[in-house]
Amino acid sequence: MTKRVTWQREAVRGALSSSDGFVSAQSLYSALRESGSPIGLATVYRALSDLAGEGEADSLQQEGESLYRACTPGSHHHHLICRNCGLTVEIEADAVEAWAASVAADHGFTQPSHVVDVFGLCANCQSLS
């Protein structure tokens, strides 16, 4: 059960972190393929869910597919995402954390977790339109 280091996993990690925003597993696979890597689709999916499980990547669902992005490990944060180009900014939201916890408690809910993401058009995409 020892975890092994393979070039495939590193390739996925690298491709993820060189991306500005959220990317789908499919497009990450295509990108790796086009850059000459003979990596397999199943492996990309496995690597991505591993990274997400270890806290090295964030994921969110959009339009029926999962998008992934490298994130700063160990920190809890949310995202501000351009809905046109996918550019993503990590944002702190202590106020929202506290709000979520208190709302949950008010209604008798325990073990609160939350999904908070903000979408918009980034400055660059605005100027293009």
Add this chain to the structure above:
Amino acid sequence: MTKRVTWQREAVRGALSSSDGFVSAQSLYSALRESGSPIGLATVYRALSDLAGEGEADSLQQEGESLYRACTPGSHHHHLICRNCGLTVEIEADAVEAWAASVAADHGFTQPSHVVDVFGLCANCQSLS
């Protein structure tokens, strides 16, 4: 292009509003079928996306499927959802609205929208475990 009133659409609307929490299209279809309705799967999907488009239902994505729920039309709100039984409480979040807007503006983003949902275990599900 006039919209017609059919018993199928009403059946979906009824099944949605008699549910306590978010339901998937598939399970709504199964439930309707089991209660004797000969409705078709495609029709359930169509009715749900119509309702969502008209603002009579909210939707969210979870684990690769879309979940729907009847909501109070015309009002913007968020949800507190039991991750065990699906029980859902509509919550107001003016503070969060303002926060989202200002965060977007701070980073040069326009046309902000946001996804804010809080998950937890409801009081009832806690006592069961």
Add this chain to the structure above:
DNA sequence: CTGCTATTGATAATCATTCTCAGCACTTTC
């Protein structure tokens, strides 16, 4: 180097969702 076993990858299988299209059912018109 050798053996053990986690990992890979081509492909099949799954699953939710959407599309297709012929038949059906409201509505309006005569």
Add this chain to the structure above:
DNA sequence: GAAAGTGCTGAGAATGATTATCAATAGCAG
């Protein structure tokens, strides 16, 4: 009330993303 027009329905096919299968491969310890 019958015929025509057209939106709606539903069974099944098509799609697209994700996961499972499983034999072959390749890290890693000794």
